[in-house]
Amino acid sequence: MIALAFGLMLIEGATLGALARAIEPLFDQVFAPGGEGPLMAVGLLIFGLFALRGLATIASRTVISAVTQKVAAVMQSALLRHLLTLEGAFFQQNAPGALIERVQGDTLAVQNLWSAVVTGIGRDLFSLIFLFAVALSIDPIWTLAALVGAPLLILPSLAVQRYIRRKTTHLRDQAGLRATRLDEIFHGIQAVKLNRMEAYQASRFDRVLTLIRRAEVKIMAGRALMPGMMDFVTGFGFFAVLLMAGGQITSGERTTGEFMSFFTAMSLTFQPLRRLGDLSGTWQVAAASLERIYDLFDTRPATTRPAISPALPAPGAPELRFEAVSFAYGDQPILRGLSFTARAGQTTAIVGASGAGKSTVFQLLTGLLEPSSGQILIGGVAASTFALADQRALFASVTQDAALFDETLRENIALGRHLPETALRAACDQAHVSDFLPLLAQGVDTPVGPRGSALSGGQRQRVAIARALAQDTPVLLLDEATSALDAQSEAAVADALARAAHGRTTLIIAHRLATVRAANHILVMDQGRVVETGTHDSLIAKAGLYARLYELQFKG
Numbered sequence: 001m002i003a004l005a006f007g008l009m010l011i012e013g014a015t016l017g018a019l020a021r022a023i024e025p026l027f028d029q030v031f032a033p034g035g036e037g038p039l040m041a042v043g044l045l046i047f048g049l050f051a052l053r054g055l056a057t058i059a060s061r062t063v064i065s066a067v068t069q070k071v072a073a074v075m076q077s078a079l080l081r082h083l084l085t086l087e088g089a090f091f092q093q094n095a096p097g098a099l100i101e102r103v104q105g106d107t108l109a110v111q112n113l114w115s116a117v118v119t120g121i122g123r124d125l126f127s128l129i130f131l132f133a134v135a136l137s138i139d140p141i142w143t144l145a146a147l148v149g150a151p152l153l154i155l156p157s158l159a160v161q162r163y164i165r166r167k168t169t170h171l172r173d174q175a176g177l178r179a180t181r182l183d184e185i186f187h188g189i190q191a192v193k194l195n196r197m198e199a200y201q202a203s204r205f206d207r208v209l210t211l212i213r214r215a216e217v218k219i220m221a222g223r224a225l226m227p228g229m230m231d232f233v234t235g236f237g238f239f240a241v242l243l244m245a246g247g248q249i250t251s252g253e254r255t256t257g258e259f260m261s262f263f264t265a266m267s268l269t270f271q272p273l274r275r276l277g278d279l280s281g282t283w284q285v286a287a288a289s290l291e292r293i294y295d296l297f298d299t300r301p302a303t304t305r306p307a308i309s310p311a312l313p314a315p316g317a318p319e320l321r322f323e324a325v326s327f328a329y330g331d332q333p334i335l336r337g338l339s340f341t342a343r344a345g346q347t348t349a350i351v352g353a354s355g356a357g358k359s360t361v362f363q364l365l366t367g368l369l370e371p372s373s374g375q376i377l378i379g380g381v382a383a384s385t386f387a388l389a390d391q392r393a394l395f396a397s398v399t400q401d402a403a404l405f406d407e408t409l410r411e412n413i414a415l416g417r418h419l420p421e422t423a424l425r426a427a428c429d430q431a432h433v434s435d436f437l438p439l440l441a442q443g444v445d446t447p448v449g450p451r452g453s454a455l456s457g458g459q460r461q462r463v464a465i466a467r468a469l470a471q472d473t474p475v476l477l478l479d480e481a482t483s484a485l486d487a488q489s490e491a492a493v494a495d496a497l498a499r500a501a502h503g504r505t506t507l508i509i510a511h512r513l514a515t516v517r518a519a520n521h522i523l524v525m526d527q528g529r530v531v532e533t534g535t536h537d538s539l540i541a542k543a544g545l546y547a548r549l550y551e552l553q554f555k556g
Helices: 001-030 041-082 088-093 096-136 140-146 150-187 188-192 200-249 257-266 268-298 357-364 388-390 409-416 419-428 457-471 487-499 538-541 543-552
Strands: 321-329 332-342 345-352 375-377 395-398 473-479 507-510 521-526 529-534
Touching: 001 041, 001 096, 001 257, 001 543, 041 096, 088 140, 088 188, 096 140, 096 257, 096 268, 150 268, 188 200, 200 257, 200 268, 257 268, 257 521, 321 357, 321 419, 321 473, 332 375, 332 388, 332 521, 345 357, 345 538, 345 543, 357 375, 357 473, 357 507, 388 529, 409 457, 409 529, 409 538, 419 507, 457 487, 473 487, 521 538, 521 543, 529 538
Parallel strands: 345 507, 345 521, 395 473, 473 507
Antiparallel strands: 321 332, 321 375, 521 529
C-alpha cells in the first residue's frame, strides 16, 4: 500500500517538474511573434499535466488514508492487548483516563505522523527533486544562489525540535489528566451533584484546560518557526537570483522563457519546502507520543506465568491452601504469613474487620495479584505454575461492586461465551433475575446501560450472581454477594447460592456475620493473619474476636 502511494506521489511530483519546464516554450515560442502554431499543443500539455496530477492526488490520498487508519487501529489493538496482560497493581497506579489517552490520543498522534511522513517524502520530496532538476538544467549558478541561505537553518531547527518535543510531552501528560478528570466526574456524577461539587469540579477541569491551551499555543508557535525561517531564506535566495539574472536577461545571455521556467520551478518549491519544514515539528509531536507508547509496551508483569499449565487439578471441587503467604502494597504489608485450608466441596467463610486482607485473598487466588512469599495450592498444584487463563477458569466470582458492561443482559451473563438458552434461563431463575425480566422491554436482550446504570443495585447484583452460576466452575468466590439485596431477595438468593455451592468449593467474604452462620468452616482474619478458625457455634463459645464482632453487630 505504501509502495503504491509512493508511486502515485512520484507521478504527482513529476507533473510539477514537467509543468515548470513547459513554461519555457510557452514564453519563448507561443508568446513570441508568429508563435500561434504551438499554442494548442502547449495548452493541451499543461491541461493534461494538471488532470494527471489531480487523479494522482485523489488516488494517493485515498491509499494513504487507508494505511494510516490501519496503522492506528493495529497499534491501538496491540496496545490494549498488551495492557490486558499486566497485573492489577499496574491499574491501581495508573488512572483509567490516563490509559485511555495513551491508547487513543497517543496513537492518533502517530497516525498523523504516518500521513505527514509518507506524504512529505512521497509528494513533497519527489516534487522538490523534479523541480530542482529543472532549475539545475536551466542554470546551476542560479540554483546555488537560491539556496545560499539554507545552512542558516540547521542550528535553529535543532533547537526548535527539542523545544517542541519537550512541550508535547507536557501536553500529552495534561491530556491524560484531562481524560482522568472527565472519567472521575462522569462516573461519580451522583456524588458530584449530591455534594454540590459542580463548581469545584468545573474549576479543576478549567485549570487543566488552561495548561493544555498554553502548551498547544507554544507547540504551534514552535512549529510555525520552521516554515517562517524557510520563508526568510527563500526570499533571500530569490533576491540573489534576481540580482544575477536581471543583467543576463537584458544583455541577451538568457531568454525570458528560461527565467520564467526557472522562476516557476523555484516558486513551486515554496509550498513543499514549507510542508517539509513543518514535518520536523510533526515528527517531534509524534515522537513524544511514541515514547509514551513504547513505555507501555516496555512495561512487563512483575511475575511471568507459563503459556501452558504443566499440570492441572483433578476434575471436581479442589482444595484451596495458603502456605505462609505474604503480600504488601509498596511498604504496607497486607498479609503476614497467612496459612489456611479451604476444604474441597465445602463452604469456607472469611470474616474480619476492614483492612484485614480478606479481599486480597480473592485477588491472589485468581491471579490478579502475586504473593510476595509463600505459595498457594489449588487442588494440590502450585498456583504459580498455572497459565493465568487456566487458573481463572477454575473460579466464578461475585463481588460487592457487581461490575456490568454496557451491553445486553444476555451478554453480561454469557461474557462472550456461547451459552445455551436453557443454561441462561436456569441461571436467571436461580439468581432470581427472572423475577424482574418481565419489567424489561426486551427481556434478556435489554441493554443494561453504562456500568449497569439501567438496573437497580439489587438487580445488578442478581445479574452478577447469574453470571457466576452460568460459568459452572468448581470454585465459587462470593465477596458480599448479597450486600445490595433487600431482605426478601437476599433470602431467595442465599438459598440459590446454597444450591449452587453444592459440589463446589466455596469461599465467602462477608461483613454481616448472619450470612456465614451456615458455613462449614469460618476463618477470622486480623491484620493479615488467621487468628481464629471453627464453626459459628464453636467460635461464639471461644469468646474471642469473632464473638466480639458478632456481639457488636447484634447488640440489642
